[in-house]
Amino acid sequence: MTESSPTRYVIAGGGTAGWMSAAALARFAPPGTSITLVESDAIGTVGVGEATIPQIHLFNRALGLDEGDFLRATKGSFKLGIEFDGWLREGEAYMHAFGSVGRGHGLMPFHQYWLRAQALGIAKPTAAYALNEQAARAIRMHRGPTQNGPPMPYAFHFDAGLYADFLRAFAEGRGVRRVEGKIANVAQHGESGDIAALELDGGERIEGDFFIDCTGFRGLLIEGALAAGFDDWSEYLPCDRAVAVPCENGGEFTPYTRATARAAGWQWRIPLQHRIGNGLVYCSRFMEDDAASEMLLANLDGKPLGDPRPIRFTTGTRRAHWKGNCLAVGLSAGFMEPMESTSIHLIQSAISRFLSVLPNGRGGAATRDWFNAQSRFEWERIRDFLVLHYTANAREGQPFWDHMRAIELPDTLQAKIEAWRANGHIHREHEELFTEVAWFQVFAGQGVEAQGRNPIADALPEPQLRQLLEQTETAIAAEVRPMAHHIDVIKSTIGTRTPQELPA
Structure with missing residues (x-):
């Protein structure tokens, strides 16, 4: 390949990761780019990642997908947040809702005023001040602009297999070539060690300039051929099945x-x-x-629709997500428990980051180093957020949960907890995925108490503090009251009043 010739991309594996990669390349790669996806109908996919976070809108809109078509094709529903039931104690629940909680005043974010109100005994749980949670509890929602501001953020639940099929049709309609077959061997260049071709069990050889590994836990290219290495995070997240x-x-x-x-x-x-x-x-x-x-x-x-399907995994990440002329996407890059619905987002994030530096060939060392550093940062900060859910529990007397309270925390998480405990400070470092509001909801929901707060919050007279809380709560209740029921929003979005298979 010369510097001016189009790059030949070969995607190993289908599923959500493979077809998201193929669709994005088909939409954004320069004209003349060759995109081939190799998958086998005989190899199943994990396919349990059915919940997303609001960033999925960015991917779907970038492709130009219609939301009604998408929901219809994937049997999808809407998602306003995640309820955590029993994570602090049995019988207690809280929600990590999308969007804002309360509203700030002056220099201070809302959570600082909430901490002061909590000390005064006048604060209600965070749910009272969160539009998305109030709507979710009422099983209502709204897609358009709200009365008092921008549209409420939402994500989706959908069938991951149907989403892959939807994107496959999109990608193949834009020139992506699908090849059926099992990969029998990964051929490499003698000098560089880069991948030269995928050799299939039927004898076909698929050559390429750049390869995207979407082979799942096996990591057939990134690990099997290139030995990128794997960092095991079981000491922090020991669930393995x-x-x-x-x-x-x-x-x-x-x-x-x-x-x-x-x-x-x-x-x-x-x-x-x-x-x-x-x-x-x-x-x-x-x-x-x-x-x-x-x-x-x-x-x-x-009624169950089949027998429980077992899945084994090790939480952790590849030491290099991009090595040589190969990028790992999805489970081939690593695994995070899906409690915060980050699996599909991590696929999307990797694709977006890759497109921002789309290489003509293998890419330079500096670009790969940057990509891997950004990926590492993102994965570690998500890991920390997940660990917090486990370790800040009060489920005493249960061996697993007792063990989780006693583990040694990652330094980055320990620093975040100490800053919160000291004066309610939450710092979103660089572009880490979870915002200050997300951390606030989990700190509050898991009973991680702040010992102090920013003294600027004390400057607001108590009557005005009460007014701030009461007005916020009243405005949210008024916003939620006229919202349509969840099922009716789905019906209007997919364009039919009597869609088959919808819940009654």
Whole structure:
């Protein structure tokens, strides 16, 4: 390949990661770019990542996808946040809701005034001041502009397999070539060690200039061929197994994900138009596989639509997500528990970062180093946020949760907790994914108490503080009252009054 010739991209593996990569390249790569995706119908995908965060809008809009078409094709529903049930204590729940909580005053963010009000005994739980949580609890939502500001942020629940199919049609319609077959060998250049071609079990050889590894946990290219290395984070996040099963619709058709703490892990509940996605994440040191399946089946809202499917994983990340002429995307890059719905976002983030420095060939060392440093930072900060959920628990007497309270925290998380405890300070470092508002909701919900606050918050006279809280709560209640029910918003979005398979 010469510097002026179009790059030949080869994507190894399909699923959500593969077809998101293919669709993005098909949309944004220069004319003449060759894009080939190799996958085998005989190899399944993990396919349990059905919940997202609001950044998914950026990806779908960049591709030009219509929201109605997308929801119709993927059997999707809306998501306003994530409820954490029992993570502090059994029977107590809080929500990490998207969007703002309260409103600041002057120089100070709302949480500083909330801390002062809490000390005075006049603060209500954060839910009272969060539009998304109030709407979610009422099973209502609104897609357009709100009465008092911009549209409320929302994400989606959807069938990940159907999303991959939707993107496949998009990508193939724009020239992406799909090749059916299993990868039998990864051929490498003798001198550089770069990947030269994928050799399939039927004898076909797929040559390329740049390769994207979407082969899942195997990391067939990034690890199997290039030995990028893997950093195991089990010391912080020891859950190593999951069982997943969909069930018939039942219970409330909630516009939020539910994560329920269980004896040795947690259970997810994700409502779709045609079913509910369920799974139990657990630590095999504290729970047997059969017990995990029994616990999952005993806590479904409807009849199971199959047998629980086991999944084994190790939480952690590749030491290099981009090595030589290969980029790892999705599970080939690493694994994070899905409690905060970051799996699909990490695919999207990797693709976006890659497109910002799209190489003509393998890319330079400086570019790869930058990419890997940015990826490392992002993954570590997400890891810290997940660890906080586990370690700040009060589920005393349960061996798994007792163990999690006692683990040694990453230095970066310890610093964040100490800053919060000292004076309620939350600092969003660079472009880490989770905002100050997200950290505030989890600190408050998990009972991590701040010992002090910024003294500037004390300058607001108490009557004005009370007024700030009361007006915020009243405005949110007035905003939520006329909102449509979740199911009616879906019906209007997908363009039919009687869509089949929707919950009653």
